Amino acid sequence: MKPETIKKQLWGMVHVGPLPGTPRFKNDWESTLKKAVAEAELLKRAGFTGILFENMHDVPYLKGNVGPEITAAMAVLGAEIKKATQLELGVQILAGAYHATLAVAQAVAADWIRVEGFVFAHVADEGLFEACAGPLLRLRTELGAENIKIMADVKKKHSSHALTADIDIVETAKAAEFFGADAVVLTGSSTGKAASEVELEQVKQAVTVPVFIGSGINETNLSHFKSADGWIVGSSLKEKGQWQNAIQFDAASRLVKAFHALSKV
């Protein structure tokens, strides 16, 4: 089957290097930009259907907002990635910086933003996050950016969900859908860790919006999550499976092969 006839989405992560003003920034912005665009091109060559780019190396993250240096850098990056790949494009600015994320997505004509803390509340590395659906959807209307779709993490990785211990992932996903998410994302406990297959089945039964798997996917376990509508993959494409390392073309190609094999089953 040809890739263009596959409706499901295989997205690759571009983990952008440390941006200006962040603790690990090495004053090498131009090479950071080039490297991110090269990784996006590699993902396209390997056969991915979409790209999500994220300021992953800006640790420790700010909570809920970033400075204009991040917005400007991510906008330039997004525009260059879009120009170079013309693939479906998503943006995420950590941590939970939804205003900057939406602004960048609009400026670069991206298709999606990925948002954490869309409904309810959780405690993340950065502290307490509360629901952003209300202000985010109002902002999207004010900006005339309704064409940008929102993929919302539910019970997101790297977070404590003790606050919502009496609300399971199915209810959380239903609330995200009710509050206007265009897709929900399921993750494991941290970057590179697999989500639960059982939870995927339960959430798929409960919502009508697409369900993405947002961590821990590799060429061997992809088929266990075949009922998902899309997969966002980063770590397993990297050298030694570590997100900090560069994307390997061979690993990316193998995953695309596994992705194509799904539709043959």
Next chain:
Amino acid sequence: MPALPGSPFYQGNWKNLLEFVLRDAETLQQGGVDGLFIENYGDLPFYPEQVPHETVAHLAVIAQQVVQTTGLPLGVNVLRNDAFSALAIAKAVGARWVRVNILTGARLTDQGIVQGKAHDLLRYRKKIGASDVKIVADISVKSSYAIANRSLEAEVEETVLRSGADGLIVSGASTGKPVSPRVLQTVKELAGSLPVWIGSGAHPKNVKSMSRWADGFIVGSSLKPRLDAPIEKKRVQTLIHALRGKKSS
């Protein structure tokens, strides 16, 4: 530049806006300018200080395309006084200058009292690794009023010696209004080695005489029939001809 997404007078078509701006940039280049400034002039009423993320993101994308299309040195001005966002954009796209309307002191403007933030701005420039981006600061900027009775000499001295400006801009009363030759001469004499630019009202009839003191001209209004009209190449050529004579036009 026309109103950007998120601002009250945005017309709703981003692609058209981008094309309009790039056409202006190309016209200026063909007309023979040495560099370009971009400014969110359509975003009125202006925020006095920090602009929202959508302004930064859209300006960054425009600036990037202007640089890629023309290859000319670029300056950024984020109105009314958000030089932080201007520096952020300059860093991201490799622009050379930011223009700051009020770098130091305080003035009464149509946005209220706007205070200079040189102290934060120069630290921010260092923090984001943008030390090679030059700060050009307005002296008694157009469309603003003094709230203290201070001499031009004192203002220039503070802007140059205590606020870290890399260049100065002299403007008239408002957009399109010419600069007083006396003010220009005084600022130039006080500026020491710093370049002094004309920031409003440069016109084929006055550029030659102004060039005696001015090191550069930032020109907009006189290059188009109306403020919201496209820039006309003929006007650019006429202005440059008036400044440099036939040879370089």
